[in-house]
Amino acid sequence: MEFTKTLSFSLLFLSLLIPTMITAACTNAVCRRGDPIIHFPFRLKSHQLQSCGYDKGFDLTCGSNGVNRTTITLPFSGDFTVEMIDYAAQEIWINDPHNCLPKRILTLNLTGTPFAGVYARRFTFFNCPTSEYLRFRPLNPITCLSDKNNTVFATASPRVVNYMLSQSCREMKTVEVPVRWPFYEQAVSYSELSDNLWLTWRVPRCGRCEIRGGKCGIKSNSSRETICSDAHKPAIPRRARYAIAIGAGIPGTLIIFGLLCFIYSKINLCIKRRRLVPHSEINNTQAHSLQSSIMIMGLDGPTIESYPKIVLGESKRLPKIDDSMCSICLSEYEVKEILKTIPPCQHCFHADCIDEWLKLNGTCPVCRNSLEQIFPSENNILS
Known part of the structure; x- marks a missing residue:
């Protein structure tokens, strides 16, 4: 009987320990200095175990064909370099290894990948005669798609699109481009293309684990269920922190309100005194003091x-x-x-x-x- 209890306790202990051991066995990897650090849900092929990544869609390599950069392969769009990975926000920024991202955008297809655009912005590409280039300023030409006879532009501005259609330009294609945040695009003149493609993944959801300083990973080799280990819980629960903020905020507001009332009474008193004293008797020092009292x-x-x-x-x-x-x-x-x-x-x-x-x-x-x-x-x- 005693042996059975000991065996049961040992099995329970191992069942709790094994997932942590599996997660701990997956150490970080990197292709070269300055490249993104690679860990779950991504996996660097030939350097990390299969269980260190979530699925094949998250497999990365250190490049090919002379490109020594962290690389991801999209099934219908080819190879892209990985510029940065934000594990907490669950975002990945990719670019064209041959420095012609607009060309890749024209054929971008995220079907069969775990990724989607962070935000989508509709861009229209135009092919215009190079001889009329000055007419389309301040739009920047896409050099890698242009030649001596034709210049290619891209814009997300409906007003500019209508103008280009009224000129001697040929509309090439309108595509949805993954961007990071709409406000950034609105702040750019004529909404030009950004330097990277901004993608996100919905599954697995490890962002909260990353924010808490934990390590996300697959629970077991036979399951796609994820666990978060070594996460640090907040010392004070949210409701308690909210109560503290409110408790500190109300007295602080009362103090500020009392200070404003005091300043207002002083200003009001100065104004009343000024009405009783002839204007000629108010010197520059008094006027400066009155102005500095107003907040x-x-x-x-x-x-x-x-x-x-x-x-x-x-x-x-x-x-x-x-x-x-x-x-x-x-x-x-x-x-x-x-x-x-x-x-x-x-x-x-x-x-x-x-x-x-x-x-x-x-x-x-x-x-x-x-x-x-x-x-x-x-x-x-x-x-």
């Missing part, structure tokens, strides 16, 4: 309301790669929460949190940039 705090309602809102999706992708927590209430973002973006710096916050902040402060809580000074010009660019 401008916070933004007006229409400005705050004009900042763009975002409903957070399942992928939890935001403009800033490492943006996963509201720096005001110190709570992690949850799916379907309403966030608000500050356009000049692209920092995100809970909509309710940043609204209350901006009523009292005219700066970004993270970078402290003055929003009153730079928002109007940035807004003109985005329009």
